[in-house]
Amino acid sequence: MMPIDPTLFTIAAIVLWALGMLLFLIAGERKMVKVLAHASYLAGILVLAVFTWMLWDILGRPPMRTLGETRLWYAMFLPVIGYATYVRWDYSWILHYSGAVAIVFLAINLVYPDNYDRDLMPALQSVWFVPHVIVYIFAYALLAASAIVAVKGLAIQYFGLKWSWSMQLADNLVYLGLGFLTLGLLFGALWGKEAWGHYWMWDPKETWAFLTWIGYLAYIHFRYHKPNKTAEANWILAVAFIILLIAWFGVNYLPSAANSVHTYAQ
Amino acid sequence: MSLNTSANNRAPGAITRKKPVWASPWGYAEGWLICLALLITGTALQLTIGGLNANALSWPVNIITGSIFTAVLIFSWYFLRRLPMVNWLARVPAAITSIALLTFLVLIMGFTLQEDAGNPAWVQQLGLSNMTSSWPFLFGMMFFMASLGMATLKRLTPMKGRNIGFFLNHAGLYIAILGGLLGAADLKRVFFDLTEGEVMWGAVDRDGLYYEMPLAVELERFNMEEFNPKVAIIYNETGRIVPESISQMFEMGKGHRGNLYGWDVEILEFHKMSGRIDGRFEPVIDYGAPPAALVRVTDSGGQQLEGWITSGSFMYPHQLLHVDHELAIAMTIPQASHYSSDVVIYTPDGQVRQARVEVNKPVSVNGWKLYQFSYDDRFGKWSSSSTIEAIRDPWLPVVYTGIFMLIAGSLYLMTLGKAPETEPDDTPALHEAGMPSPDKKNNTPLYVAAPGPDAERALKPVRKPQQEPEFEGVV
Ligand code: HEM
Numbered sequence: 001m002m003p004i005d006p007t008l009f010t011i012a013a014i015v016l017w018a019l020g021m022l023l024f025l026i027a028g029e030r031k032m033v034k035v036l037a038h039a040s041y042l043a044g045i046l047v048l049a050v051f052t053w054m055l056w057d058i059l060g061r062p063p064m065r066t067l068g069e070t071r072l073w074y075a076m077f078l079p080v081i082g083y084a085t086y087v088r089w090d091y092s093w094i095l096h097y098s099g100a101v102a103i104v105f106l107a108i109n110l111v112y113p114d115n116y117d118r119d120l121m122p123a124l125q126s127v128w129f130v131p132h133v134i135v136y137i138f139a140y141a142l143l144a145a146s147a148i149v150a151v152k153g154l155a156i157q158y159f160g161l162k163w164s165w166s167m168q169l170a171d172n173l174v175y176l177g178l179g180f181l182t183l184g185l186l187f188g189a190l191w192g193k194e195a196w197g198h199y200w201m202w203d204p205k206e207t208w209a210f211l212t213w214i215g216y217l218a219y220i221h222f223r224y225h226k227p228n229k230t231a232e233a234n235w236i237l238a239v240a241f242i243i244l245l246i247a248w249f250g251v252n253y254l255p256s257a258a259n260s261v262h263t264y265a266q
Numbered sequence: 267m268s269l270n271t272s273a274n275n276r277a278p279g280a281i282t283r284k285k286p287v288w289a290s291p292w293g294y295a296e297g298w299l300i301c302l303a304l305l306i307t308g309t310a311l312q313l314t315i316g317g318l319n320a321n322a323l324s325w326p327v328n329i330i331t332g333s334i335f336t337a338v339l340i341f342s343w344y345f346l347r348r349l350p351m352v353n354w355l356a357r358v359p360a361a362i363t364s365i366a367l368l369t370f371l372v373l374i375m376g377f378t379l380q381e382d383a384g385n386p387a388w389v390q391q392l393g394l395s396n397m398t399s400s401w402p403f404l405f406g407m408m409f410f411m412a413s414l415g416m417a418t419l420k421r422l423t424p425m426k427g428r429n430i431g432f433f434l435n436h437a438g439l440y441i442a443i444l445g446g447l448l449g450a451a452d453l454k455r456v457f458f459d460l461t462e463g464e465v466m467w468g469a470v471d472r473d474g475l476y477y478e479m480p481l482a483v484e485l486e487r488f489n490m491e492e493f494n495p496k497v498a499i500i501y502n503e504t505g506r507i508v509p510e511s512i513s514q515m516f517e518m519g520k521g522h523r524g525n526l527y528g529w530d531v532e533i534l535e536f537h538k539m540s541g542r543i544d545g546r547f548e549p550v551i552d553y554g555a556p557p558a559a560l561v562r563v564t565d566s567g568g569q570q571l572e573g574w575i576t577s578g579s580f581m582y583p584h585q586l587l588h589v590d591h592e593l594a595i596a597m598t599i600p601q602a603s604h605y606s607s608d609v610v611i612y613t614p615d616g617q618v619r620q621a622r623v624e625v626n627k628p629v630s631v632n633g634w635k636l637y638q639f640s641y642d643d644r645f646g647k648w649s650s651s652s653t654i655e656a657i658r659d660p661w662l663p664v665v666y667t668g669i670f671m672l673i674a675g676s677l678y679l680m681t682l683g684k685a686p687e688t689e690p691d692d693t694p695a696l697h698e699a700g701m702p703s704p705d706k707k708n709n710t711p712l713y714v715a716a717p718g719p720d721a722e723r724a725l726k727p728v729r730k731p732q733q734e735p736e737f738e739g740v741v
Contacts (some may be wrong), residue, residue: 008286120603121602122602122603122604122605122625122626123625123626125604125625125626126626128470168684171683171684172683172684173683174684175679175680175681175682176680176683177680178676179676179677179679179680180676180680181673182672182673182676182679183676184672186669186672186673186676189669193662194626194627194628195625195626195629196637196660197455197635197637197655197657198453198657199446199665199669200446201396202375202380202397204376207372207375207376208376210372211372211373211376213370214365214368214369214372215369217365218365218366218369221358221361221362221365222362224358225357225358225359225362241515246376254376254377256696264629
């Protein structure tokens, strides 16, 4: 008995985003189509937000515990960031990219419906839980977008493609993303002190979180010092994102994680 | 033939761009060489005299070490800035190379189980299974902290408004890390193994050594609340849950109904605490009383089966409902949702205080924090004993000062994003990159961007980001 059936909401969000992206592509100068595109894209986000809110209510705990649940948040925030970036800076590709990634994440959740169980172990029941996870997922979504900017930049350099592209966008995304990442790390430290008595224990999850953080730190310092060496900067971004992915999904599979206290997410 | 071949090999334009290593000012090449030297020296020390003793830094050695380290940085910055090394430590090449060295070491740590057991002898010998108390890690940290500290000093005087964000990030990180590193040896964690009704004046540490405490704790009552158990389908023979059914398990509760591995399962009755009477279960309140449920199973052909199941407890056996000779319906063991200890705390000044110590809600007394650590899980909610962990962390205020500076600093970081280029698709468009350096006015580097195959080469620096020369040699 699933407390709430995610299928309908998930499919609705996917359809709305896909429709919105299609309308953005074909809109051209037609005002009406553009308005519909905006409406459809935003409606997709809204549907997912409503679902998340209902799920939270029904579970009686924040839906942030399993990987499937974090994918849900990611699928919600990424289009928000894509949309905001589009409205603010007019990069339409990022809107399509974030929509596409969000659709992929939701599709994964459709194929592997997670066990939305009710139990939340006592250590996770803390006021820090929600801010810590939300801030982290927001950071991940921003930094994923910056990784795409980097890959695009590398592709342009390598294949000589005639795409418009700007390092400034990557910088902006990283400042925001690293800001959120730092907050997530620090909230985690403050929470750790309350939950098990220490703010930092070099637990494998913490170790990889630190590596992710310091990778982006290297990026902003390198950018500051050698702003015209964009190829190297793009490589730093791409590698940092791989480390981020390990920190998020991979840690549970590493030999170093045998004793981790953070491997409760299935 | 000229003797000076290297000069001859150079393209005419490149002649000013190469700089011999160790000539002032230092750059990336010197940084990488320093990393290498630190790694070699650290490894040699590790192999010859072994790893570091984490307790060597306990009070007052830590405050002295930290003060001397910081004083040396300050003195060097204000009096020895002429030295190429001092100047270099405050700049980005040192920052990036030290960050890279630390990343390298932490990366090894990220792949290696941090425990001697389970690692081959050579890994242990190199200190890789005990990274944070190895010589290479110490040297890497010192290099990193020296660079971070120097960078902070560089922007400290004269203090300008625009440097506040920089200060919060860099000084905050310096304070937090230094406090954490130096404070580690002063951190004390001990355990009170409490039994209901007994007063404990002393605690034991990890190694079982008795530790005199400035407080005594008495356990009045251990409390636990549980989630309702779930209904599961298991193999008769092994007692294991059928893996495909895990995502279909659902919570017990009267009237709950769901599909479990192709069966329609309905909970007709559920008691959180029950006693067995004539083959039925009735609600009772009793020591060790387990939860029980009456379930009805219907298969796809409409065949029905009804019976009681219970998870059992330490006092009573469990009971299953066998659906065929392979599978059975079972009740999972209830999981804790909350647990806490009601304690009385006595301090030497004669004060007596009642408190509840709960997971995620420690209680502070006399410089110690008390944490709910564990209980006797054989008895679950009927446990009459509870373990309270007491932690003293005198350096915590230092670390928190750094952390709160960093929180403010990360908000500043979020504001650094720039307005977009007005016309991102224009060729060539002037666009900004890099960040303004508060050191000099209006030296934001400007580039001429031209998309296309030569995009990278077409990025021409109009102005340098900093006045220091750029060397292309090693990056
Ligand atoms: C919380 C972590 C950090 C953040 C958010 C951060 C941020 C920044 C930013 C944004 C700048 C550009 C200058 C400005 O905006 O005023 C900068 C410069 C710099 N940072 Fe960091 N940084 C951090 C950690 C470090 C570390 C660990 C080091 C050294 C190991 C370091 C060394 C430097 C240096 C040398 C500069 C150049 C200063 C100058 O030339 O004036 N930073 N940092």
